[in-house]
Amino acid sequence: MSTPEPEPRVGVVTFPGSNDDRDAALALERLGAQAIPVWHADRQLPDVRAVVLPGGFSYGDYLRAGALARFAPVMESVRALAADGGLVLGICNGFQVLCEAGLLPGALRPNQSLSFVCRDVALTVERADTPFTGRCTMGQRLSIPVKHGEGCFFADPDLIAELERSGQIVLRYEGESPNGSVAGIAGVVNADGNVMGLMPHPEHAVDALTGSTDGALLLGSLVDATRRVEAAVPAAV
Amino acid sequence: MRATVLVRPKPGILDPQGEAVLGSLQQLGFAVDDARVGRVVDLELDEGDREQTRAELERMCEQLLANPLIESYEIELVEDA
Numbered sequence: 194m195s196t197p198e199p200e201p202r203v204g205v206v207t208f209p210g211s212n213d214d215r216d217a218a219l220a221l222e223r224l225g226a227q228a229i230p231v232w233h234a235d236r237q238l239p240d241v242r243a244v245v246l247p248g249g250f251s252y253g254d255y256l257r258a259g260a261l262a263r264f265a266p267v268m269e270s271v272r273a274l275a276a277d278g279g280l281v282l283g284i285c286n287g288f289q290v291l292c293e294a295g296l297l298p299g300a301l302r303p304n305q306s307l308s309f310v311c312r313d314v315a316l317t318v319e320r321a322d323t324p325f326t327g328r329c330t331m332g333q334r335l336s337i338p339v340k341h342g343e344g345c346f347f348a349d350p351d352l353i354a355e356l357e358r359s360g361q362i363v364l365r366y367e368g369e370s371p372n373g374s375v376a377g378i379a380g381v382v383n384a385d386g387n388v389m390g391l392m393p394h395p396e397h398a399v400d401a402l403t404g405s406t407d408g409a410l411l412l413g414s415l416v417d418a419t420r421r422v423e424a425a426v427p428a429a430v
Numbered sequence: 431m432r433a434t435v436l437v438r439p440k441p442g443i444l445d446p447q448g449e450a451v452l453g454s455l456q457q458l459g460f461a462v463d464d465a466r467v468g469r470v471v472d473l474e475l476d477e478g479d480r481e482q483t484r485a486e487l488e489r490m491c492e493q494l495l496a497n498p499l500i501e502s503y504e505i506e507l508v509e510d511a
Contacts, residue, residue, distance in 0.1 A: 257497055264494075293497065300499045307446040347443065347500055373444060 305373025
């Protein structure tokens, strides 16, 4: 008799104004993970080795998108998890929070068009060897929706060159970017490769009923990688 | 003590708000060549040492009020009469 494989545990943070936390949790559960809700005011993370910062409008996007969520009590633990080799994925507003927190390079500015964009976009996978893209292949084309008003990735030319050189650009918009991002950047990882942010919403692309299922490739990769990270560092009981 | 912090998009940074404002001003017939839109933060502060307060304001800007990667800031400190 074989024991069933344990479900990897992924924390999903809810900030005041998050609105994709439930979708992220649902998508992760469908992909075989156990999604653990995490409240922004909790100082301590539950016993997880992976965390998703979901989309939404944390703290009303006041001041700058992500600027206030960065100071939420839970963020110290998220920072510690990242420093300890845990996995952190920021989607849309979560990406903005990670940039503001300095856990990812660059910044996200209002879209060049000044319009909120909400549509499927074509992406190219530039790195298939990260914990977030393991189920993808290099150069693979993905169709995943975006929905944001401030998704224009900015970094100065030196930083862009550095990101290109170190292979930190994981996803790029195919063709014209929907928001004016420098170098068509849709998703980046940190230098250690264990923190990623992206503007498109993989959690909205996991069911053929609503269109593409390409988002499952990204979140499924995270579930696989979480399983590996948990095996490497046995969870505290 | 009161302080006014001016936060601006750095030169060279795309400012779509500024461009939209520029376009509208030109449409209204005003001779304007460029427009950049920033942010004003007015602060009421406890009375204290001026230099210390200024240093504190610098830290506020670096840590929260501006994103140094994309924004510059200017601090005006006004002592109450």
